[in-house]
Amino acid sequence: MKKQRLGLRKIYHNLDKILLLLFLIFMVMEVIWIPLTSFGADWLLQQTGARYLSYSNLGQVFLSKPLITAAFIGLFLANLFLAYLQIGTIFIGIYLLLNPQTNSIRGFLGQIFTRLRVLVKNFRLSKAFFCLLYVGFLFPFLKGLLKIHYFKKILLPEFIQTYLLQQPLLALALLCLALLLFYLAVRWVYALPQLFFEEKRVGEALAYSWKKTSWKFWQTSWQLGWILLKSTIFFYFWGFLILLIQNIADDFPQAWSFFIALINFVLLKILDYQAMIYFMLLFIAFLTDSSLPDFQQKHRHRWVRVVILFLSFLFFGLEGLLYISQPAEKPPLLISHRGVSGENGVQNTIPALEKTARLKPDLVEMDVQETADKQFVMMHDANLKSLAGLDARPQDLTLADLTRLTLHENGHEAPLASLNAYLQRADQLGQKLLIEIKTSSKDSPDMMERFLKAYGPYIISRGHQMHSLDYKVVQSVRKYSSKIPVYFILPYNTIFPQTSATGYTMEYSSLDQNFMFKLWLQNKQAYAWTVNSQSAIRQSLLLGVNGIITDELSEVKEAIQEDQEDRDYSSILEKQLWYHVAIF
Structure with a gap:
């Protein structure tokens, strides 16, 4: 414990410089750069004439206007440069x-700017x-820990991970790829100080690290793992400890418990930032074989610490005031994915419904496709082989x-089931639906016009309610009637969409607070899919989504009830703590 106390004392004695470093980097990035580039x-995107950016319109967006495409490339390179910086x-x-x-x-700041000028001069x-x-x-642990906003968007959505892991050969390939990436991460770890401190070229840095870790892979892996464990x-x-203090404070009079909750x-x-600094101190000390010096804080520097602490408390305090003092939100809608829960039946069938x-879900989400005779049937997959053992598409059969x-x-x-039979049974059960329209190249040109005329x-x-991956469906519904809530399904969160949809059905792992804040400004809503794990449920509740689409209704329903019943300040702070854990 003596060594650990010494480490914490060293951090305290360097607190003014640590806080200043945090303030300079993250206040500028989060308050200025990220909103500006967003x-x-x-x-x-507006200049291209497109309302959204997804895999379905990438070619159309980036090939239609070369100058705008060049500007997008420039913006990407600018963000890459800023992330590197x-x-x-x-x-x-x-x-x-x-x-x-x-x-x-003064010496600390002077040396930072001097080295940054060299870093920019030698930029390649x-x-x-x-670095990307x-x-x-x-x-990838680093992109969450270092709060590199645009690097955090580099993720494989969970629905793709689930699909890959369900295919034995693909799962094996994914495992081999993960092991290869881990091996390269360890063998190239010493390239980072070579790039930033020695101004080496990438090839030279990689060669140096490869040689340094030769025959030391497991030793290096163990040391990196120990650093991660200590930081955790x-x-x-x-x-x-903060949650424990708040749990005790919740028994105080409301004004006092609120004040303590704001401080906490x-x-x-x-x-959150201190944990990042602690990890980086251990990480860079390991890479450079150095340690944090211990010296007493100079008295004349205390005012810097006070000013930075004041600004930090002011900035985070305003955020906390909004987060903690908000009234109990309206609970998110509970939505059954494909009409099932916990494998209680065959998806999109009447017995499962x-x-x-x-x-008692608020909505049952179900999938509709057109048939060869221009009728409508309940089916999610583009091919019937998986569920019916028939190698055909719904559009091929009557x-x-x-x-x-x-x-x-x-x-x-x-x-x-036919759509008519499914709707009739839902009506008898008093069950509201979220109707997903699945489109294909074999659909008739007037499919949506006939659908809305018959069922609108x-x-x-x-x-x-309705939603679809095809924006033309959203446009058709909006043109038909504003009385039908219609959501545009986006499998990934990139540039914020500017559509006429009521809101967006988003893959939950790509959602973030920036997206939710923009939704709030535009008075639109978000449904998160497919939320099945405890971490996914916590993240969705903390972000304040309007609906949760899940395969596990009972589990999510219980979590929503607990969230609504347990509104004391310690539980609110606990969600904040778990959110910061989840983003790593």
């Missing part, structure tokens, strides 16, 4: 903290792309042919 990307500033700042000659604040795209590769793919313990220890919210935010309706098929899934079997009045009268 606005710029939104504006550029942000990482470099953190590495350089921490490295200077480890230098015993860097005692004064290859260095920025290596290392932080984004090889050692540091974060959890102080985080749970600020402390949690600062702890009957079982699922007993759990409604009569399709409804004679028996579907098999999760140990259950049920007849394939019924959907309005029963309070059903």
Whole structure:
């Protein structure tokens, strides 16, 4: 414990420089740069005439206007450069903290700017792309820890991960790729100080690191793992201590408990940054074989610490005031994914609907496709082979042919249902629906016009909702009637969409607070899919989504009830703590 106390004392004695480093980097990035570039990307998208950016319209957006495309490339390179500069500033700042000659604040700042000028002068795209590769793919823990906003968007959505892991060969390939990335992360770890401190080229830095880790792979892996473990313990220890204090304070009079909750919210935010600094101190000390010097804080520098602490408390305090003092939000809608819950039946079938309706979801999400005779049938997949054992598409068969098929899934079997039969049973059960329109190249040109003519009045009268991956469907519904809530499904959060949709059905792992804030400004809503794990549920509740689409209705329903019933300040802070853990 003596060594640990000494480490914390060293951090305290360097607190003024640490806080100044945090303030310079993250206040500028989060308050100025990220909102500015986000606005710029939104504006550029508007200039293309497109309302959104997704895999379905990438070619159309980036090939239609070369100048706008060039501007997008320029914005991407600018963000890549700033991300490289942000990482470099953190590495350089921490490295200077480890230098015993860097005692004064003025000297600390002077050396940072001097080294940054050299870093910019020797900048190469290859260095920025290596940082993108290392932080984004090889050692992805860093992109969350260092709060590199645009690097955090580098993720494989969970629905794709689930699909890959369900395919044995793809799962094996994914495992091999993960092991390869881990191996490269360890073998190339010493390239980072070579790039930032020695100004080496990428090839030279990689060769140096490869040689240094030769025959030391497992030793290096163990040391990196120990650093991660110590940093995790540091974060959890102080985080749970703050929660314990708040749990006691919740028994105080309301005014006092609120005031303490506000202070603890600020402390949690600062702890988040302090944990990052603690990890980086250990990480860079390991890479450079150095340690944090210990010297007493100069009295004349205390005012710097006070000013920075005041500004930090002010900034985080305003955020906490909004977060903590908000009234109990309206709970998110509970939505059954594909009409099932916990593998209680075959997706999109009437027997499954009957079982699922007993759990009283707010909406049952179901999938509709057109048939060869221009009718409508309940089916999610583009091919019938998985559920019916028939290698054909719904658009290849008539409604009569399709409804004679028996579907098999999760140990259950049920007849394939027509849309009419499904709607009739939902009506008898009093169950509201979220109707997803699945489109294909074989659909008739007037499919949506016929669908809305046949079912539009019924959907309005029963309070059903709609959503689709195809924006043309959203436009058709909006043109038909504003009384039908219609959501545009986006599998990934890129540039904020500017559409006429009521809101967006978003893959939950790509959602963030920036997206939710923009939704709030535009008075739009977000449904998160597919939310099945405890971490996904916590993240969705903390972000304040308007609906949760899930395969596990009972689990999510219980979590929503607990969230609504347990509104004391300690539970609110606990969600904030878990959110910061989840983003790593």
